[in-house]
Amino acid sequence: MVTLVVGDEELLAERAVGVVVAAAKAQDASAEVHDLVGGKVEPGELTRLTSPSLFGDRSVVVIRSAQDLSKETIAEVVGYAKNPADDTVLVLVHPGGVKGKALIDGIKKTRADVVTVSKLTKPAERLDFVKGEIKRAGRTITGEAAQALLDAVGNDLRELAAACSQLAFDTEGKSIDLNAVARYHKGRAEVSGFTVADSAVEGRLADALEQVRWALGTGVAPVLLVSALARSLRSLAKVSGAGRNVQAAQLGMAPWQINNAKRQLRGWGPEGLSAALMAVAAADEQVKGGGADPAYALEHAIQTIVASRNGR
Structure with a gap:
């Protein structure tokens, strides 16, 4: 099976890939997923990954940024798509445009599924x-x-x-x-829970406190801000505990989320993450009725997050 995902809307492209990978895993939970970047795929690599296994194992090969494939590799991919292996699922992700258009043209002449994900x-x-x-x-x-x-x-x-x-x-x-x-x-759209969370986990205390005060002052619900803090920290914990070669699909996260978490993990250790998560859990209880001052609970949680950042 070969699927070509074409379009410049990254979120929809990632979801389209996720659907195909999930379907393959549903058929065979032990299927190995190879998540590759076009510019790093060497000629012959696809042939190696799609060669029949002695044990009949199913595999999934995802090639992102397929516009960066070399001419030799494009020819190899198109040739494979004309007669794909039964036990391999190949997913190609291309943003559209002129670069690497030979891949799109070649794949469309085969029996591959084509999913279009243009910007809305x-x-x-x-x-x-x-x-x-x-x-x-x-x-x-x-x-x-x-x-x-x-x-x-x-x-x-x-x-x-x-x-x-x-x-x-x-x-x-x-x-x-x-x-x-x-x-x-309610309020200024750019001051959201996500901007507050990013500032907090990156150790920018003054920015985080200023943003959370503005958000609260313009009517953003405290529970929404706590939820964003919790989500960011959980993402850090997921990526921190994963192996170096873990695939995005295995974590239930998009590649951009994993890359962002890896960048934000600098300065974080297991003890620090644990302390920060406990602080957010306490703030969550307080903003949902367990405390008298949601603003204080949020500011205290942010201060604890920033202070925990260098925890080992």
Whole structure:
């Protein structure tokens, strides 16, 4: 099986790859996943990875940034796609454009599946995306609430997807209305839980405190900020405990999330991460009714996170 994912919307491309990999793993949980970058794939490497195994093992080969493949390797990939192995799943990810177009043209002449993931440029498309994300979470959202969320968060699909996920998790009822969105996302869009969390885990105490005060002052819900802090720290813990060659699909994270976590892990150790996670758990309890001052709970958690950063 060969799948070509074409388009410049990274989030949708990653999801398309994830669907194919998950399907392969569902058929054979022991299938080995090889996650490669186009510019580092040598001629002959695909042939080696797709050669029949003596034990009949199933494998998945993902080649990202396929536009960077050499001419020799493109010829090898297209030749393979004409007669793919039964026990191998090959996924090619190409952003579109002129570079490496020979790969797209060649693959389209085979029986490969082609998935197009272009950027969502029209307002109606982005609104549909928001509604789809909420539906994925098992909820519904009114049209005016979806528009308000889009206005508050912006057009970046990663931010929108994360905001939809948090909103669905942190609110109650079957349908999300305008009041819920206003309560959680009122104020300046660029000051979000994600900016606060990034500043905190990177040790920028002054920035984090200023951002959290602004967010609270403009109506961002404390529980949303705590959720963002917890998510960032859990990502660090996941990547920290994983092996060097672990695949993105095994962690349930996108490659960009893993790269970001690796960058932010500098200065962090197991004891520091444990202390930071405990501080966030305490803040979560306090902002959900266990404490009298959510702002103090958040600031204290941020101070503890930054202080724990050099923990070994």
